[in-house]
Amino acid sequence: MTQCSSDPGWLLxxxxxxxxxxxxxxxxxxxxxxxxxxxxxxxxxxxxxxxxEGSTLLDMGAGTGQLALAAAPVCGLVIxxxxxxxxxxxxxxxxxxxxxxxxxxxRAGFLTYEHAxxxxxxxxxxxxxxxxxxFWKAIALTRxxxxxxPGGVLRLWDVVYEFExxxxxxxxxxxxxxxxxxxxxEWTREEIEEHVRDEHSTFTWLLExxxxxxxxxxxxxSYSDDRVSARYVLRKVEDRA
Numbered sequence: 684m685t686q687c688s689s690d691p692g693w694l695l696x697x698x699x700x701x702x703x704x705x706x707x708x709x710x711x712x713x714x715x716x717x718x719x720x721x722x723x724x725x726x727x728x729x730x731x732x733x734x735x736e737g738s739t740l741l742d743m744g745a746g747t748g749q750l751a752l753a754a755a756p757v758c759g760l761v762i763x764x765x766x767x768x769x770x771x772x773x774x775x776x777x778x779x780x781x782x783x784x785x786x787x788x789x790r791a792g793f794l795t796y797e798h799a800x801x802x803x804x805x806x807x808x809x810x811x812x813x814x815x816x817x818f819w820k821a822i823a824l825t826r827x828x829x830x831x832x833p834g835g836v837l838r839l840w841d842v843v844y845e846f847e848x849x850x851x852x853x854x855x856x857x858x859x860x861x862x863x864x865x866x867x868x869e870w871t872r873e874e875i876e877e878h879v880r881d882e883h884s885t886f887t888w889l890l891e892x893x894x895x896x897x898x899x900x901x902x903x904x905s906y907s908d909d910r911v912s913a914r915y916v917l918r919k920v921e922d923r924a
Contacts, residue, residue, distance in 0.1 A: 690795070697766045697792035700814050702882060704874070705767045711747065712773075713867050720749035720809060725838065726757060729805060732836050732916065734758055738804040741830060743793060744811020748774035748786075754807075755783045762803070766792035793823035802832040809840040813884040820883075820890065824897035831919045837899060842884040843913040845906040855879055858911050887913055 704710040726734070734740065738758040742751045745763035747770060754761050763778075763786055765771045771790050778786045789796065793815060806827050815823055827837055846854045859879070862872030878884070887906070890913075894901060899917040906913050 695794060695815065695819050697794055697814070700816075700883075701766050701792075702814055703877075705746075706769055708769050711767075711769045714747050714770075715749065716868050717870060718810075722749045722753035725750060725807075725809075726753050728916075729754070729807075729836075729838060730757065732805075734805055739801070741798075741803045741806045741827075743796070743806060743808045743827065744814075745774060745788075746770050746809075746811075748777055750807055750809065751786055752777060752781070752783070755781075755786050758805075759785060761786045762789060763787065764789045764791050764796050766790070766795075793826060794819060796826070796830075798830040802835065803830055804832060804835050806831055806835070806837040808837070810842065812839065812841050813843075813878075813882050816883045817885050817889060817893070820885070821893045821896065824893055824899070828898040828919055833919055835919045837915075837917040837919070839894075839915040839917060841890075841913065842878065842882075842911055843887050843890050843906075844884060845887045845910040845913060848886070854910055858909055861909070884911075 734757065736757065736759055739760045739762065740754050740758050741762045741764065742754070743764050745751045745765045748763055751761045751763040751774065763774060765774070768790060771788055775788045778788060791797070793812070812820055812823060831837065844851070844854070859872050859875045862875045863869035864871060866874070891901060891904070894915070894917055898920060900920045901915060902918050903916040904913060
């Protein structure tokens with residue numbers, strides 16, 4: 684599938700950048716076994732930050748919907764957005780099976796989602812932003828800022844490198860060596876290598892500059908012990924709509 688004919692020719696094709704595996708039905712079917720989104724703890728964190736039954740949550744890059752489905756019982760509206768038709772089909776099936784009336788599934792990406800209605804209270808993105816090159820990450824963060832109400836919160840969790848460029852070979856080899864052998868239940872070395880080689884994870888010092896430039900305050904940042912992922916609590920500090 685290519686971009687919509689109405690999109691400008693210079694716009695990144697997000698579907699083409701979505702990652703081979705996220706368009707593969709077999710991978711999507713086993714994704715929840717391979718990857719636990721820790722949705723319960725994430726919802727508890729959002730509730731501590733003010734998420735309640737009156738809140739609207741935008742889940743950008745919702746995937747199979749682990750977070751969106753967990754959020755539905757505790758907030759007013761969840762807008763679950765994903766560029767992959769395979770991921771979104773799985774999520775829509777689960778929403779229908781649970782008869783969730785407050786989950787709105789939207790096929791779009793960071794660069795093409797068009798928000799309608801009031802600004803949202805919370806935005807969430809986990810392991811999705813790295814599919815965009817850095818230029819487009821900055822655009823995506825700015826667009827997320829524009830759909831958040833003033834003071835709204837973005838919870839961002841991604842593969843981000845918290846080491847210096849000269850140390851990359853050692854750090855990346857250490858990460859790749861943690862890969863397992865079963866593609867059905869764990870991330871293999873080949874999958875980790877594919878991520879490093881073909882996707883667009885960046886350094887913390889680059890991403891954090893983009894975050895601030897987009898109009899967010901970094902309220903909290905935590906980095907994994909292996910220095911290859913980061914979690915942020917970001918608050919919109921000004922309205923750039």
